[in-house]
Amino acid sequence: MKKVKQTNYQKIAEEIINFLQSEFRKRNTTKAIIGVSGGVDSAVTAFLCKKAELDLYTTILPYRKRGLKEAKEVIKRLSLPKDRIIHIDITPFVDIQIKELQKVVKLNRISIGNIFPRQRMIIQYAIASCLNGLVVGTQHLSEYYLGYFTLYGDQACDICPIAGLWKTQIYQLAKCLGVPELVINRKATGDLWPRLTDEKDLGFKYKDADKILYLFLSRQCPKKEIISKYGFSSKLVDKVLERVRITNYKREDLPRCYFR
Numbered sequence: 001m002k003k004v005k006q007t008n009y010q011k012i013a014e015e016i017i018n019f020l021q022s023e024f025r026k027r028n029t030t031k032a033i034i035g036v037s038g039g040v041d042s043a044v045t046a047f048l049c050k051k052a053e054l055d056l057y058t059t060i061l062p063y064r065k066r067g068l069k070e071a072k073e074v075i076k077r078l079s080l081p082k083d084r085i086i087h088i089d090i091t092p093f094v095d096i097q098i099k100e101l102q103k104v105v106k107l108n109r110i111s112i113g114n115i116f117p118r119q120r121m122i123i124q125y126a127i128a129s130c131l132n133g134l135v136v137g138t139q140h141l142s143e144y145y146l147g148y149f150t151l152y153g154d155q156a157c158d159i160c161p162i163a164g165l166w167k168t169q170i171y172q173l174a175k176c177l178g179v180p181e182l183v184i185n186r187k188a189t190g191d192l193w194p195r196l197t198d199e200k201d202l203g204f205k206y207k208d209a210d211k212i213l214y215l216f217l218s219r220q221c222p223k224k225e226i227i228s229k230y231g232f233s234s235k236l237v238d239k240v241l242e243r244v245r246i247t248n249y250k251r252e253d254l255p256r257c258y259f260r
Contacts, residue, residue: 009176012169013048016161020052023159024134030055031133033124036074037191038067040174040183041138041162043074047177048161049136050078057127060087061120063094066191073180086127090119113192117153125156134158142167142206145213146240147247148198154190155250166214167206202243204236212240 024030032054036042049056058075062068075085094115101107121135128135137157139149141164149155162170167188174184188198188206199205212232215221223241227234 009169009173012165012173013051013176016048017052020049020054020159020161024052024054027134027158029132029134031057031128031131032136033057033059033128033131033133034136034138035059035061035120035124036071037061037138038070038074038183039138039186039188039191040170040179041140041188043179043183044170044174044177045136045138045162046074046078047174047179050080051177055084055133056080057084057086057131057133059120059124059127060085061090061123063090063116063191065089066194067189070180070183070186073182077178077180088123090116090123093119113190114150114153116192117150117190121153121156128158136161137163139163140165140167140170142210142213144251145217146202146209146243147250148202149250151250166210168210204239208232208236209240212237213244216241217244 020032024032032049034042034046034049034056036046036058046056046058056078058078058080060068060071060075062071097115097119098107098112124135127133135157137155137160139155139157139160140162143149144163162173165173171184189196190198190201202209211230212226215226215230216223221229223237226232226237
């Protein structure tokens, strides 16, 4: 992937801010509801919403305080009024759901992990409905192509301003926007399980995946060329592209339906 010069990230930020302002005008609201997790993606999205001068409502929805320290640092930097900060501990909600479900079905690690983001989205949409606002998503291009999201969970939103950026670009944009170093330096994680990072879960680094995905999907480079010309191992390229293949179902616009 070609490196974007640091000075260009200011232009990218301005384009996204204009996009946000335009979309909110179209939908006749200024209220933006965003979950601040303590990760760089939600921090960047919140900073962009603030710079777009939207009426920003942030939700902090931790499970067992994971990411809480970083989330509070983001909120502090945003300088929001207290009534724009909604802090709800989702631990009791999630734990009771797991407990009750375990009585009727044996949950595996994935099905348990999917409960967290879906619970958060229930809360965010309830708030958005009461305020006549829009839920702002934090998904980026890397997560999209790798299928690294939960359907009807962290994937659900009304508008997603950073959807066209790769994960490695998010970090650069974060520096441009003045996101706290504590957040930028934190390893990417969904905070589902202790010490489990995105890259550990995926089995490869975002910087490698981003370049492979860019070459294969955007530049349409053959797999052999990615391996021979750009120095990636065949094993790594296969692993990244296989992840794309097996998650294609997540990128379908509508569920499979039968019509007569």
